[in-house]
Amino acid sequence: MDIDEVFEALSSKVKSYEKRLSQIEMSKDVYDLMINGQIGLIEAPTGIGKSFAYLVASSLFVKNFNKKIVIATSTINLQRQLILKDIPVIKEIFKDIVFDIALGRQNYACKRKFYAYASSIFSNIEDPKAFLANLKHGTKDEFDFWQEDIFEQIKSDKDSCMGRFCPQYRNCFFFNARARLKDADIVVTNHHLVFSDLFEVGEIFDAIDVLIFDEAHNIEKNLTSFATISFNFYDQLNLIRNFFSVISKLKLFELITKTTQTMDKLKDELINLANIVDYSTTYNEKYAKDFLIRVLDLQKQLVFDFINYKDKLDIELGVDFKALVDKFNLNLKILESFLSQNYEEAVYWLEKFKDIVLFNITNLNFADLLKKNLYPKVDSVVFTSATLSINSDFSFIKGVLGIDKASEKTFKTEFDYKSQAKLIIVNNIRDPQNDGYADDVSTLILKVAEQIHKGTLVLFTSYKTLNEVYDKAKDTLKKLGYTVLKQGASDNYNMQKVFFNSKTILFGVSSFWEGIDIKGENLSCVIITKLPFEVPTHPIEKAKYANLEKKGQNAFLNYSLHKAVLKFKQGFGRLIRTKDDTGFIIMADNRVLTKPYGKIFLNSLPEVDIETKNVEDLFLNLSR
Structure with missing residues (x-):
């Protein structure tokens, strides 16, 4: 069976499956990278179907060569999609391949602690042994009816683990899970756990032949967290x-x-x-x-x-x-x-x-960490994301990842943005440093809400501005019949579910610029309030700027601007998720028109019609 034949089989297993040539081409590229033992950088926009592309390539590679593959994601949402939705379909075709998920140790309960402390903290459990016997994996989500601080007292912990000397070792949730990983052909995990295993612990994966980083645009952020x-x-x-x-x-x-x-x-x-x-x-x-x-x-x-x-x-x-x-x-x-x-x-x-x-304390030497601890230990590494390049140039991400030589590929979007979307740049919003900025953004949101009457996502770069605008606009939005949500009021997963049940407007920062997948009329407008530059006064950013300046580089042009463009592309990509989606992206920061670097942001986008309007002249017609 080759890749073309696998995708033919997929078409009979997945409802409403559309044959996508770019998806099949990407799968072949990933397979070739594995065969040749190369590092690959693949930018695959929304609509390509990259998860099926690398899952098919991985499964076929395992079947043909009996290798170990680890797929690492940045977000829980994508892990859920892979485990609950995509992999079950792949298993119908590749029945002999074993998939598993690797969680951090702290996600498992320690049986020794549970038995030792049950009488002190679990008065509601009459038979601790029977309770544990009914647990499938002993993970934190199976204890979700308890307060989180209670689970903290019984979670598995490396420093307090007795290992083989523990009376519960043979039945340990954590060690049993690790034993299962040894038998798995393809393991799904997160970026942080891969870094931990490669750089420090070395207790999770015996050997990795191929490592696939999905959502690879987040590797720098996750390395920063790991290295702090x-x-x-x-x-x-x-x-x-x-x-x-x-x-x-x-x-x-x-x-x-x-x-x-x-x-x-x-x-x-x-x-x-x-x-x-x-x-x-x-x-x-x-x-x-x-x-x-x-x-x-x-x-x-x-x-x-x-x-x-x-x-x-x-x-x-x-x-x-x-x-x-x-x-x-x-x-x-x-x-x-x-x-x-x-x-x-x-x-x-x-x-x-x-x-x-x-x-x-944060170690900033990410490139050397990867050169020393990642690339020599793995035959092939594939980095993929919807946003890795700036105008098909991968120089920035290669510098972050310490890559000298790699296979590079950029796929064009499968969507027709010319007919599906319109980008409107609002040119009369006051400067964010102006006292009237929050008033202007609030006025813009209400103008949009009065016309569109569909799901809307408003993206901010700071909680401070988000809260100011939310307080000014929420009451009027509720009178217009909207369910009004803001990030932090509930967990992100539940807020996404609300989008499917009501006319919703959601105020979000950071994580809502990516990873949110709302299709159809539930999301018909994305408002980007400001270009997503990092705060230059943050000590980590200041240190990175200083290091670049020491090397004679312009920190703004060679670092800050590139990061902002990649995040801007992520925010833009929230709107169109299928070939049937339509809507508007409204940009409230006119620096894309007035600053020399504005063209870099606009040129990084797919071909889309662009209009420039004042707030009072906005007219949004979804039926166009």
Whole structure:
């Protein structure tokens, strides 16, 4: 069976399947990359059907060569689509191929902890053994009727794991899941878990022959998250509370009292520092060093107090106790690293979180990390996304990924944007720095809502502006019959479901620029309020800019602009999801017309009719 024959078989398995030449061509390209052991960069716009393209290629490659393939996504939504929708179809054709999903360890319950602490925290469970026997995989979603902080007390954790010495080892949810991965031919997971396994742990995948990164435009963001370690007061506080809740029967009142006093002092210092920090900022010795030294001393006291009680715990509780102390020591090392500032490739920065400050250290040397830990370990790596290039030029993403040589391919969209969509640039919205900006955007949204009476997505670049505009427009929108949602009021998955049941307008930032898949009349208009440039004052962005300037490069043109264009393409792509979709993309930032770089944004889009209008002249006719 070859790729053409597989897609012929697919047409009989998938309802309303449309044969797409670009999809078949992409599948053949992916297969060739695997055969030749190459790195590939493939930009496949919405409508190509890239997930079926690489699933078919992967399945055929496994069947013919008995290799191991890992598919890594950035979002849970795409993982759900692959596991629940796409892979079941593929399995009807490739019946002997074994698929599985790899989750992080923290998603599994630890049976030892469950039995040890059941009487303390699970009073509603009469028979713990029977309860666990009814669980399929022991994952967090099977415990969703409990509060999240309760699951935190029983989740699997590397530091507290007894491994083969654990009385529950043979029946361990986590190790059984890892054992199943050894037998799997194709594994679906997320970017972060791949990085963790390749760079640090090495306990998940025995060997990977081919690695496919879908949603590859997010790799830099996910690497930034992975490469950041933090001293987080609230994480540490939760660890202590969880530990005390399960050992309260030991009556260690003196330790509890001492720990509470120390943590109260820690919080006071972090609150005081937060009062002089605006959002996120680079660490500055002039105002932060004295706070840091006091926090460091308090952390040392915390470690000392706990270690003094280590002989008062039994062996099993001692494992959890040691894990807690190890975490305290890691936080201590983070604070000591802040004081020494001894790693040139890292940025040391403070982040305002709730009422305190977090101390963060981020390694920025992503390209070298990948060159050292990824490419030498895998025969072939495929990076794919709807947005990887700027006008079919992959130079930016190659620089981010540390790629010197790769096979590059850009597919044209399957959609006819000329007949399906129109881009309207509104040229009389005041500058975002102007006090009247939120009023102008609110007026624009209401003008659109009065005419379109269909699902609308409004994309912002900051929560501050989103909240301002939402407060100004929500009441009028509700009077017009809209269900009005804003990001943060509910989880993203449930908000998407609302789109299918009502006339909805959704105010979103960040994650809603991508990964939201609403088809038909449920989404007929996307309003982009502002070009999505990163905040240049964020310490990570400042550090990246500084590194580029040291190399003699223009940070705005060679980095900031490229990132903004890729995100702009993602936002634009929310509207047209099928060949039957129609609607409007409305751009409220006229810099695409007035700035020299505006052409780069517009030239990155598929061929679409563009009009320029004032707000008061807008006329939206979906029946055109």
